[in-house]
Amino acid sequence: MWNLARKSRIMTCLSTAHHSSLPPIFNASNLRNPSRSPRSPLSKLSPFSPYLSLSLSPSLVLPSYLTTNSTANKSTRLSAQGFLLPSSSLAIRSFCSKGSGRMGDRVIQNPDSISYLGQREAAEIDELLMGPLGFSVDQLMELAGFSVATSIAEVYKAGEYNRVLAICGPGNNGGDGLVAARHLHHFGYKPVVCYPKRTPKPLYSGLVTQIESLSIPFLSVEDLPSDLSKDFDILVDAMFGFSFHGTPRPPFDDLIQRLVSLRHYDQAHQKSPVIVSVDIPSGWHVEEGDMGGEGIKPDMLVSLTAPKLCAKKFCGPHHFLGGRFVPPSIVDKYNLRLPPYPGTAMCVRIGKPPKIDISALRENYISPELLEERVEADPIHQFRKWFDDAVAAGLKEPNAMALSTVGKQGKPSSRMVLLKGIDKDGFVWYTNYESRKARELSDNSHASLLFYWEGLNRQVRVEGSVQKVSDEESEQYFHSRPRGSQLGAIVSKQSTVVPGRHVLHQQYKELEEKFSDGSMIPKPKHWGGYRLQPELFEFWQGQQSRLHDRWFSSHL
Ligand SMILES: NC(=O)C1=CN([C@@H]2O[C@H](COP(=O)(O)OP(=O)(O)OC[C@H]3O[C@@H](n4cnc5c(N)ncnc54)[C@H](OP(=O)(O)O)[C@@H]3O)[C@@H](O)[C@H]2O)[C@H](O)CC1
Numbered sequence: 001m002w003n004l005a006r007k008s009r010i011m012t013c014l015s016t017a018h019h020s021s022l023p024p025i026f027n028a029s030n031l032r033n034p035s036r037s038p039r040s041p042l043s044k045l046s047p048f049s050p051y052l053s054l055s056l057s058p059s060l061v062l063p064s065y066l067t068t069n070s071t072a073n074k075s076t077r078l079s080a081q082g083f084l085l086p087s088s089s090l091a092i093r094s095f096c097s098k099g100s101g102r103m104g105d106r107v108i109q110n111p112d113s114i115s116y117l118g119q120r121e122a123a124e125i126d127e128l129l130m131g132p133l134g135f136s137v138d139q140l141m142e143l144a145g146f147s148v149a150t151s152i153a154e155v156y157k158a159g160e161y162n163r164v165l166a167i168c169g170p171g172n173n174g175g176d177g178l179v180a181a182r183h184l185h186h187f188g189y190k191p192v193v194c195y196p197k198r199t200p201k202p203l204y205s206g207l208v209t210q211i212e213s214l215s216i217p218f219l220s221v222e223d224l225p226s227d228l229s230k231d232f233d234i235l236v237d238a239m240f241g242f243s244f245h246g247t248p249r250p251p252f253d254d255l256i257q258r259l260v261s262l263r264h265y266d267q268a269h270q271k272s273p274v275i276v277s278v279d280i281p282s283g284w285h286v287e288e289g290d291m292g293g294e295g296i297k298p299d300m301l302v303s304l305t306a307p308k309l310c311a312k313k314f315c316g317p318h319h320f321l322g323g324r325f326v327p328p329s330i331v332d333k334y335n336l337r338l339p340p341y342p343g344t345a346m347c348v349r350i351g352k353p354p355k356i357d358i359s360a361l362r363e364n365y366i367s368p369e370l371l372e373e374r375v376e377a378d379p380i381h382q383f384r385k386w387f388d389d390a391v392a393a394g395l396k397e398p399n400a401m402a403l404s405t406v407g408k409q410g411k412p413s414s415r416m417v418l419l420k421g422i423d424k425d426g427f428v429w430y431t432n433y434e435s436r437k438a439r440e441l442s443d444n445s446h447a448s449l450l451f452y453w454e455g456l457n458r459q460v461r462v463e464g465s466v467q468k469v470s471d472e473e474s475e476q477y478f479h480s481r482p483r484g485s486q487l488g489a490i491v492s493k494q495s496t497v498v499p500g501r502h503v504l505h506q507q508y509k510e511l512e513e514k515f516s517d518g519s520m521i522p523k524p525k526h527w528g529g530y531r532l533q534p535e536l537f538e539f540w541q542g543q544q545s546r547l548h549d550r551w552f553s554s555h556l
């Protein structure tokens with residue numbers, strides 16, 4: 001059965017339940033704490049029940065530590081806002097850090113703790129890098145331009161901000177712009193380059209050839225539209241970097257003025273392109289900033305190597321650092337304090353991310369259609385197909401699923417768990433048989449699973465009834481786990497209050513010693529698996545303008 005949904009999907013996960021024992025129909029989140037408030041702004045979203053698993057004001061505050069049943073298996077406590085936070089600093093770090101995903105721009109730095117370079121120091125560092133430190137200008141430019149492109153991609157998604165104009169100057173700053181334009185093309189943007197004062201050196205002519213070979217158009221200043229606001233979503237300002245001096249000469253004086261005049265569109269509430277400045281907002285004094293107050297006001301500044309002094313005057317919402325190539329000798333010599341780059345990222349946000357209007361957060365999903373003739377007849381096969389896609393796409397924990405259960409009183413609760421097996425009989429996961437979800441499942445065997453594969457714009461809901469797996473199955477899986485997880489399962493009394501993390505650590509240590517000879521760790525009685533036998537599937541594929549594709553399939 002097909003349904004083109006014409007309503008917005010609620011991305012904050014919302015679980016609802018009848019008071020009867022019917023399964024939850026909307027689902028999923030690791031946000032918890034049911035609100036009783038009939039005036040909750042969310043209550044109108046549920047046609048069935050005032051009980052919701054998302055709340056803005058906590059009605060339940062626990063005095064101490066909880067052991068948790070989350071996938072991270074870490075102790076958590078309730079924050080003042082009512083959200084569960086990891087309680088150890090290690091856990092907090094891992095919460096903030098980024099692999100190669102989108103968490104990277106959430107790393108918050110204190111701008112006062114960062115070093116800023118003067119013009120002379122910046123030039124000196126450049127010389128050191130390209131002299132005794134063995135770098136070539138090509139290398140540094142490639143890394144610099146790449147980090148500009150990744151910074152842009154962190155904030156301005158190609159689906160919404162597709163049309164890019166890179167305005168490139170005569171020096172290395174312009175070279176960074178050429179490199180960034182090439183990478184943006186590969187990231188799915190549609191760049192156009194304006195490069196009026198070309199430098200006749202092999203490095204630059206090579207960059208031009210590379211861009212031409214990708215059929216990225218070059219536009220002369222004369223061919224640029226007089227009103228840049230209509231044709232572009234992003235303007236990359238790569239005219240001048242740290243060697244700028246004096247006042248801009250033609251044709252850059254006029255180009256800079258065109259960027260300045262875009263502010264008037266903003267004031268008239270018309271959509272205007274965002275300005276991304278590379279290293280220095282062009283025309284600004286490298287140390288003093290926008291001295292007359294009449295210069296470019298970029299929305300994003302990507303500082304390279306280290307921010308220059310003028311960056312202290314940057315007031316736009318997005319300040320990033322790129323150029324992940326600074327060796328310790330430079331850090332020591334210039335006493336540089338720079339933020340660490342998370343994971344494999346080529347850029348890191350400096351300063352706090354801007355306050356976001358939550359109501360304005362939205363993605364325009366661009367995905368292939370979910371065509372009926374291509375869907376597998378058996379929904380379990382279709383699930384496998386999508387699951388394999390999620391694995392192939394390199395998504396982190398594609399087996400993470402929100403499990404929603406409903407207790408005796410009809411109140412839903414959701415948490416993330418990890419899928420550990422799937423076959424024709426259903427979906428299997430393992431947990432503590434004394435946890436809240438276990439209690440709820442023994443009261444009401446109906447449950448719902450929700451998979452969300454961000455990046456593929458896909459979601460799968462699975463509803464059905466749940467039984468414990470056989471003891472042999474649990475035993476077999478238990479002994480396949482790392483020994484540390486086996487010990488953790490013994491120690492962790494889920495959904496109970498413990499006096500503190502130290503108690504868990506102590507018990508863990510004792511068990512570690514007890515089994516240090518490598519002997520078999522017995523599976524505790526309170527630990528085992530569940531299998532949800534699916535009765536209903538819904539496959540959801542996000543599409544543009546909220547015209548999403550859904551495929552329902554019952555499996556009885
Ligand atoms: N180590 C690093 O941090 C790296 C930085 N990179 C990037 O390189 C720039 C600095 O590059 P550089 O070539 O030294 O200088 P600029 O790109 O800023 O510009 C120099 C050209 O601009 C002309 N210029 C200067 N002032 C004016 C003006 N008022 N009007 C017009 N033209 C001007 C200048 O001509 P002159 O005749 O005046 O000398 C030059 O032609 C840095 O900011 C980073 O973006 C590397 O890519 C990687 C390593």
Ligand SMILES: [K+]
Pocket residue numbers: 173237238239240241277278279280281282
């Ligand atoms: K610039």
